[in-house]
Amino acid sequence: MSDKAARASKIGCLEADLARVRSSIKEASQNRTMISTHEDPDYTPRGPIYRNANAFHRSYLEMEKRFRIYVYEEGEPPLFHNGHCKSLYSSEGRFINEMEKGQMFTTRDPDKAHVYFLPFSIVMMVQYIHVAGSHDIHPIGRTVADYVRIIAQKYPFWNRSLGADHFMLSCHDWGPWATTYAPQLYNNSIRALCNANTSEGFKPSKDVSFPEINLLTGEVSGPLGGQPPSRRTILAFFAGRLHGHIRHLLLQHWKDRDGDVRVYDQLPADISYDSTLKKSRFCLCPSGYEVASPRVVEAIYAGCVPVLISDNYVLPFSDVLSWQSFSIQVAVKDIPNIKSILKGISPRQYIRMHRRVQQVRRHFMMNSPPKRFDVLHMIIHSIWLRRLNIFVPL
Structure with missing residues (x-):
């Protein structure tokens, strides 16, 4: 059998196996109860934080059993195979580093892979090849395009699917823009992005x-915790710089206006950011220049119900999580009505939402080493779901 025929046979087996997985998940989705019926030694998804707990659990278990990722070896650190782990871009850096360790769903045999990871870091490119203040970010886009070109020339996998079973990952604001330099990457590939902006x-x-996830020390222990609902004395809280029109509107309407809705562009030296999160009932999470905000995860860590204020933002893991069950979404036009909206939530409803925030926290935890159902596993599960939407031709 020729190499081409052998590869076609392997693809056929992979696709047939994925067809069975799709069928099993569809079957699991017919069970509309709020608790998974699947056995699990660690965790059983349950409750309204999930769109369908049974389907999610079945999909997750199938992922653990079958999913394989091939990481391309081309490229040299620091632009490739590396990333910051103690910064605003912690989730990108941790993911790349865990992939490099080869312990999370990775395979050394590309013929056994379901997806192929392009291990470049936009954050590192900004640090090492961007000239600060020049506003010229074309070298970053050209580097991404050159990398894709090398992969397509050296391996058969890109061209057989036109990049559809490949993925990249970036938490930098320029990540989406950089992929436009490689049209097949932009149009066909799975792009894992913090800046998940449908208008872009x-x-x-x-x-x-x-x-x-902004981990300045690399650890999450500091922001974790918080007061019980009865001891959360602040209705709503936000502190952050004036980035973008949404924050401008928020500060315009609420800075120094109300003791219940505490909004700061600069937090006073005698007020602790983490402590204030932990004693606030609701944490305002407005978009900045781009849609994503680390405040969403900071609120979840602190047991504070997130209040999402954004346009065109696709929320993380929203194909699995039911965000309306544990967060409040406020339209930009309703910023002047924030207090009345939050006051309109009954104590009973708030207690339910607070409990759900605590439950969903496990899916946003950055653990070292990674643990089942944590944020790194949830990212991989989201990639797994997208791969189930793809049919690679023989």
Whole structure:
């Protein structure tokens, strides 16, 4: 059997196996109860935080059993195979580093892979090849295009699917823009992005939204915790710089206006950011210049119900999680009505939402080493779901 025929046979087996997986998940989705019926030694998804707990759990278990990722070896650090782990871009850096360790669903045999990871880091490119203040980001886009070209010339996998079973990952604001330099990457590949902005080409059917997590020390222990509902004395809280029109509107309407809705562009030196999160009932999470905000995860860590204020933002893991069950979404036009909206939530409803925030936290935890159902596994699960939408030709 020729190499081409052998590869076609392997693809056929992979696709047939994925067809069975699709069928099993569809069957599981017919069970509309709010608790998974599948056995699991660690965790059983349940409750309204999930769109369908049974379907999610079945999909997750199938992923653990079958999913394989091939990481291309081309490229040298720091632009490739590396990423920041102690910054606003922690989720990108941790993901790349875990892929490099080869312990999370990776395979050394590309013929056994379901997806192929392009391990470049836009954050590192900004640090090392962008000239600060020049506003010339074309070298970054050209580097991405050159990398895709090398992969397409050296391996058969890109061209057989036109990049559809390949993925990249970026938490930098320029990540989506950089992919436009490689049209097949932009149009066909799975783009895992923090900046999941539908007005800038993000396509929920093929792209993946994952959360910004700002870990200045590399650990999450500081922001975790918070007061019980009865001891949360602040109705709503936000502190952050004036980035973008949404924050401008928020500060215009609420800065220094109301003791219940505490909004700051600069937090006073005698007020602790983490402590204030932990004693606030609702945490305002407005978009900045781009749609994603690390405040969403900060709120979840602190047990504070997120109040999402954004346009065109596809929320992380929203194909699995039912965000309306544990967060509040406020339209930009309703910023002047924030207090009345939040006051209109009954104590009983708030307690339910607070409990759900605590439940969903496990899916946003950055663990070292990674743990089942944590944020890195949820990112991979989102990529797995997109791969189930793809049929690679023989």
